[in-house]
Amino acid sequence: MSAAAPLRLGLAGLGTVGIGVVKIVQAQADLITARTGRAVTISAVSARDPQKNRDADLSAYAWETDPVALARRPDIDVFVEVMGGHDGPAKAATEAALAAGKDVVTANKALLAHHGQALAEAAEAQGRVIRFEAAVAGGIPVIKALTEGLAGNRMKRVMGVMNGTCNYILTRMQSAGLPYDTVFEEARQLGYLEADPNLDVGGIDAGHKLSLLAAIAFGTRVSFDAVELEGIGNVSIDDIRLAEDMGYRIKLLGVAQMTGRGLEQRMTPCLVPSASPLGQLQGGTNMVVLEGDSVGQIVLRGPGAGMGPTASAVMADVIDIARGLRLPTFGIPATQLAQPTAASSATPAPYYLRMTLLDKPGALAKIATCLGEAGISIDQMRQLHRPDDAAQNAIVLIVTHKAAPADVAHALSQFGPTGVLVGTPVAIRIEEV
């Protein structure tokens, strides 16, 4: 093969992921050239502090302290953005790169969740691409699987456990029998949490990722604001234990599906069967489930974060560009993406309900009546003794048959007026996986 021109990268961000990219570019140069027919090189890098000690030899690269200046350099073909942040320098530099006619590879889910439509339109107006494999589920090549590998399918549902920190916390609570606050603190000390922990435990980071998958799956504009978000801060060790007894595990699960009412997107704690692939997922590993009308269900599992996996995903995008594989950002041209109707969740599902009732004759009948009047039937019910409860309250667990979320909410609102309820009932959706 004759020598094609090298593909020259400008790398903005020299944290864990950026250094991971440098390592692959340096260590795998021969492999990459064999696979692309050309050299992939780094021309210049940028980071806030050029003096900081980093675990890589950067001496051959030009330095820019301003990522916007990096993005505009004439000696780069691809702007690789691994700084993070959905506004400020990451956005300005990405816009500058596109305006200067560069392709963009980014790991920045927040940026695309907030500005994906405008950025995709800007890229396509310039004939440039934005690639973001590293933005969703780390090393798992899920953007490629969905955009290309399943392109012959009308997608039905996309699901995922896509925040490793949340899954670590939930599985650690379960395995060690520890409450949320204790495990949260452990995770913080282990360095697993973002500077703003709510990005993780509030479900925001995972919600960003879900909104990007939904855009590709359903050909709609990214609509992160329409994702129903509920974090894991209210998941109790009691519910984890009781769910386990009934054959379920609690996961922070993202679900996107197109319904007759519009696009449902939610990132919320859900129960899934313990024996299912999602139920078996332990620790920081990620999993994405893709359901298409022809293919059925495809499950992808792998590391959702870390230097090597994330850099692997960045490099997959770089190599695609080096090979001349070019697609619109979200699979179809940005101007053709539909504005989705945001539907609040109406898809029926079984629900797990836990409540404390006064131990009085007829208490359970009153609750059952509320459910029945809301059109909800009961699949399983257990009443648990709490021997150390001087007040003689009873814990009641109910698993319903499939019920509409609004009907469940209505039934719950009727529990209080019965006068038999102690505290606030817990309701968690059981996603059928």
Add this chain to the structure above:
Amino acid sequence: MSAAAPLRLGLAGLGTVGIGVVKIVQAQADLITARTGRAVTISAVSARDPQKNRDADLSAYAWETDPVALARRPDIDVFVEVMGGHDGPAKAATEAALAAGKDVVTANKALLAHHGQALAEAAEAQGRVIRFEAAVAGGIPVIKALTEGLAGNRMKRVMGVMNGTCNYILTRMQSAGLPYDTVFEEARQLGYLEADPNLDVGGIDAGHKLSLLAAIAFGTRVSFDAVELEGIGNVSIDDIRLAEDMGYRIKLLGVAQMTGRGLEQRMTPCLVPSASPLGQLQGGTNMVVLEGDSVGQIVLRGPGAGMGPTASAVMADVIDIARGLRLPTFGIPATQLAQPTAASSATPAPYYLRMTLLDKPGALAKIATCLGEAGISIDQMRQLHRPDDAAQNAIVLIVTHKAAPADVAHALSQFGPTGVLVGTPVAIRIEEV
């Protein structure tokens, strides 16, 4: 987007997969046009019997009874080969298509396992592509994941359960406690077996698939002849039960890895931990595990066969071609693929050993001595009573620490001369997953 020329298919083979392709082309025309910017149409089809009743409207398509004639038609751009067979018409038609300057999409693992190198060279000499996502693991987009999604990785190991019929038989034996012959007959009656069942249960079909993955993973010429093949016909219900008791399940597992001695490829029954994703895999579902130096371990799971899943994979390749995404058949140009040194398996692993011994003092010591003299140490040992055995023989199970396959074979050869062995010992590799 301005209307690009349609991409015109010639479809050879109207069995389950072919009809699945017709259904997607017809039902998803709008979706495919949105995703590719052009129409994808079928110009002509071929099958042996034009009169046969098929569950699709084929009236708009020209008919050819000879697939070679179909392949040469001037009104097709892509030859889609879903006939099967590694010689004869499938090979002749594929060669004719390439010679006539057509791209090829094929589901034919046998054809590529036997003739992949020559076909890839022919395609690349013509500037044409051969795509074969449907040939490996059905609907799972594993060729794309490996060739593109993990292209920044030096691959370390590729594993897979890639024959759904074998996995069905093994999991059914386990769940129902039935012997191999009974379940084999069930599978035959359910229509799960190829006309030549040895393609399935002999591991040949799965071995074909493994050889294709190995070529991409390690940049080597397809070398199916070097795959160590052992089918599932000798897997006994006893071993399935005893393995389960020790926390393992038996799978027909393909493993390809590059070692200092060369390329190891094997498709053999293996024990894997019951709790691992591979151990959890039930029924006809397929799973592929891809391990790269940067990404770590990626697991892909999905339907390995059937109309919808296989047609989904065929259409992914067609859509890639419609989008202009073009790569060499095995990821790097065929002329650059290395001739692999075929290494017989030398990578050490723990082994499961089952044998029957005369219940005499010192019997077990003699066996342990054979193992020790071969440099093999014992991790677990169990001696089982067999109350109905009038001869008072003892069943002994041993799990070894990691041992080289040759050392295990040598130790087994020494069991007989001890005079305490009854029958033939069983040895099954425990693959660390």
